[in-house]
Amino acid sequence: MEETQKENLKNSELRQDLVTGEWMVVSAIRGKRPDEFAQKEPLIDSNTDACLFCDPEKSKQEKDVLIYETADGDWSLRVFPNKFPAFARPKGGAVRHQEEGPYFWMDAIGYHEVIVTRDHWKHIGRMEPLAVAELLDAFQSRYIDLMNKKSVNYIDIFHNHGPSAGASIPHPHSQLMAVPVVSPFVKAELDGAEVYYRQNKHCVFCAMIAWEQENGKRIVFENDDFVVYCPFASRADFEMCLAPKKHKPYFERITDEEKVAAGEALHEAIRRLSDKLNDPDLNFFIHTSPCDGQDYPHFHWHIEIVPKLNVWAGFEISTGIDIITISPEDAAEFLRNL
Amino acid sequence: MEETQKENLKNSELRQDLVTGEWMVVSAIRGKRPDEFAQKEPLIDSNTDACLFCDPEKSKQEKDVLIYETADGDWSLRVFPNKFPAFARPKGGAVRHQEEGPYFWMDAIGYHEVIVTRDHWKHIGRMEPLAVAELLDAFQSRYIDLMNKKSVNYIDIFHNHGPSAGASIPHPHSQLMAVPVVSPFVKAELDGAEVYYRQNKHCVFCAMIAWEQENGKRIVFENDDFVVYCPFASRADFEMCLAPKKHKPYFERITDEEKVAAGEALHEAIRRLSDKLNDPDLNFFIHTSPCDGQDYPHFHWHIEIVPKLNVWAGFEISTGIDIITISPEDAAEFLRNL
Numbered sequence: 001m002e003e004t005q006k007e008n009l010k011n012s013e014l015r016q017d018l019v020t021g022e023w024m025v026v027s028a029i030r031g032k033r034p035d036e037f038a039q040k041e042p043l044i045d046s047n048t049d050a051c052l053f054c055d056p057e058k059s060k061q062e063k064d065v066l067i068y069e070t071a072d073g074d075w076s077l078r079v080f081p082n083k084f085p086a087f088a089r090p091k092g093g094a095v096r097h098q099e100e101g102p103y104f105w106m107d108a109i110g111y112h113e114v115i116v117t118r119d120h121w122k123h124i125g126r127m128e129p130l131a132v133a134e135l136l137d138a139f140q141s142r143y144i145d146l147m148n149k150k151s152v153n154y155i156d157i158f159h160n161h162g163p164s165a166g167a168s169i170p171h172p173h174s175q176l177m178a179v180p181v182v183s184p185f186v187k188a189e190l191d192g193a194e195v196y197y198r199q200n201k202h203c204v205f206c207a208m209i210a211w212e213q214e215n216g217k218r219i220v221f222e223n224d225d226f227v228v229y230c231p232f233a234s235r236a237d238f239e240m241c242l243a244p245k246k247h248k249p250y251f252e253r254i255t256d257e258e259k260v261a262a263g264e265a266l267h268e269a270i271r272r273l274s275d276k277l278n279d280p281d282l283n284f285f286i287h288t289s290p291c292d293g294q295d296y297p298h299f300h301w302h303i304e305i306v307p308k309l310n311v312w313a314g315f316e317i318s319t320g321i322d323i324i325t326i327s328p329e330d331a332a333e334f335l336r337n338l
Numbered sequence: 339m340e341e342t343q344k345e346n347l348k349n350s351e352l353r354q355d356l357v358t359g360e361w362m363v364v365s366a367i368r369g370k371r372p373d374e375f376a377q378k379e380p381l382i383d384s385n386t387d388a389c390l391f392c393d394p395e396k397s398k399q400e401k402d403v404l405i406y407e408t409a410d411g412d413w414s415l416r417v418f419p420n421k422f423p424a425f426a427r428p429k430g431g432a433v434r435h436q437e438e439g440p441y442f443w444m445d446a447i448g449y450h451e452v453i454v455t456r457d458h459w460k461h462i463g464r465m466e467p468l469a470v471a472e473l474l475d476a477f478q479s480r481y482i483d484l485m486n487k488k489s490v491n492y493i494d495i496f497h498n499h500g501p502s503a504g505a506s507i508p509h510p511h512s513q514l515m516a517v518p519v520v521s522p523f524v525k526a527e528l529d530g531a532e533v534y535y536r537q538n539k540h541c542v543f544c545a546m547i548a549w550e551q552e553n554g555k556r557i558v559f560e561n562d563d564f565v566v567y568c569p570f571a572s573r574a575d576f577e578m579c580l581a582p583k584k585h586k587p588y589f590e591r592i593t594d595e596e597k598v599a600a601g602e603a604l605h606e607a608i609r610r611l612s613d614k615l616n617d618p619d620l621n622f623f624i625h626t627s628p629c630d631g632q633d634y635p636h637f638h639w640h641i642e643i644v645p646k647l648n649v650w651a652g653f654e655i656s657t658g659i660d661i662i663t664i665s666p667e668d669a670a671e672f673l674r675n676l
Contacts (some may be wrong), residue, residue: 011426011445011446012424012425012426012445012446013444013445014441014443014445014446014518014519015441015442015443016441016442016443017451018440018441018442021537022522023519023522025425025446026446027424041617043636047345057414058538060431079560080627084655085350085364086350086363086661087350087363088349090595100548101549101551101552101553101671102356102545102546103353103354103356103357103571104351104353104354105351105352105353105354105362105569106351107349107350107351107352108349108351108352108363108364108365113627127639129469135380143388154657156653156656156657157658158651158652158653158655159652160652163649164649165649165651165652166649166651166652167651175652175653177653178353179659181352181361181659183656183657183658183659184360184361184657184658184659185656185657185658186424186657193404200651204440207440208440211439211440211441214439232438232441233441249414258647283651283652283655284652285652285653285655285656304656306655311501311502312502312504312650313496313498313501313503313504314496314497314498314503314504314513314621314623315424315494315496315513315515315623316644317496317621317644318494318496318521318523318624318625319492319494319520319521319522319621320521320523320619321517321521323424
């Protein structure tokens, strides 16, 4: 929490995340217009000559594990192992739990890949929606290839845009990390979804989506298959959630038709952030069921889109209670209207 | 996870937090010296004439709730309500849970105070250790005054140093937020400590401290009553934990003698970060038992000191699995040796 807000605050609200039970604070600043949240310094793109991803062969990236070629012999998308992986590829043998005094650790074994689209200058908000559908197709293809590997229990697919979001290479790219442990954040959502289902006999995400559609005030965009809304208990200013309207636990089962619709929705979400808030740094990522051999019929996969406009300060880091300064309703209204 | 690390990586390790059970990754960069992690741009202090905290009366801060005066009629420390609180003071009546469709929310009621030390130029690493003890005394005093207030169930005391850590006013100051909900991060530690106690019949923090002292490689500083070490499962580069050596669940019961020892240890921890890493932005905060009317005999209060040298990118935000790039052992060795 920063302490130099110039304007008076509206009454703050504590809001509970319906899935995880966690709380966050809406501490909106009275009189601050949504466009005043715009990123102040626009991204400066490097020149393309030095770009490591414009010509992966020249920059000696590892061999592609997937490439989509175009009719004219160029490529539109390629996937290769990250040169400096946080999780190293297994060399055979099971991962062993090891001890040091009272502690446990294990080798960080897994797969860490980079998914690169062709055009240095076209981030997802500038691409054709169909190119975003192709990106989702590549995510699915890599997911399916890795999900049954030994020592892979969760696959995280994410995208860093801009330096404060962790992207040190400006060329648009996503990453995939297939890892032996289930994400604690996804575990909290799985557990919450399970408890909610037992109590209510329906999916918690379906309940939220139904309410958001009925109510409308937090909807940013929708098409036949997908909806984009600012979550009631957003953890960052202008956060959005992109979810299938129908109950779908597993991202990897997305159909071609759904990829087109999800690609349009993801493009629309990021285009609006980019156009209206001066191309802010952001992360987005898929939350889907683990691939650990269990079934998760009560989960509902989705994409979370998190602009990097907030500073996580002492209170947030200490407690895990995030504070946002624009209400999700105001954020959605601003992003909805073109 | 950024993807342009110039050097090869050592083998990565997944390490488990012994208290919460969560995992993090040590993905150390081979050949990178600890001093290369230094903050690149040193803090530029504003001029003191315009400082809102050098002369709180002039800048029309709210009335002090605590002031420590000096023999010469000046003050050494003062505490006043935050002008722009994230949690508003209660106006009477209990906090009511309210509903919107499937969601729950409530008014964010509580206390949000600022604790200011006198000297604009002296952060905690530059103060006299006894002045840090006085700061801890003020934390305790305010804690005790607020802990039994209606609607207060947790009190978070934290410090933001530098803009990327959320401090928009450079004058050294801490903050206190007394809130109606228990911090989820502290809840995870409480639950973990309880489970560990049931299984092992002793405190998990005591077990870690005993191992760290026996082993020595992650110790940064210790005196008779307190120890500072880099946690085995650190979630940020150069993170430190400052804990009482004896089992103590409740910060607010700290004795005068312990305040002197803890003040010295906190000063030493921050002085070392500041001297060796070019005064990095950082947060520190107290994790202590909630004041919700329950007893927490198995908890062990401590201070976490978290430099802001890492960017939380898509993987960390998506999964909650943090990646650090210097091992806690190397970080501790670097900070230990003056």
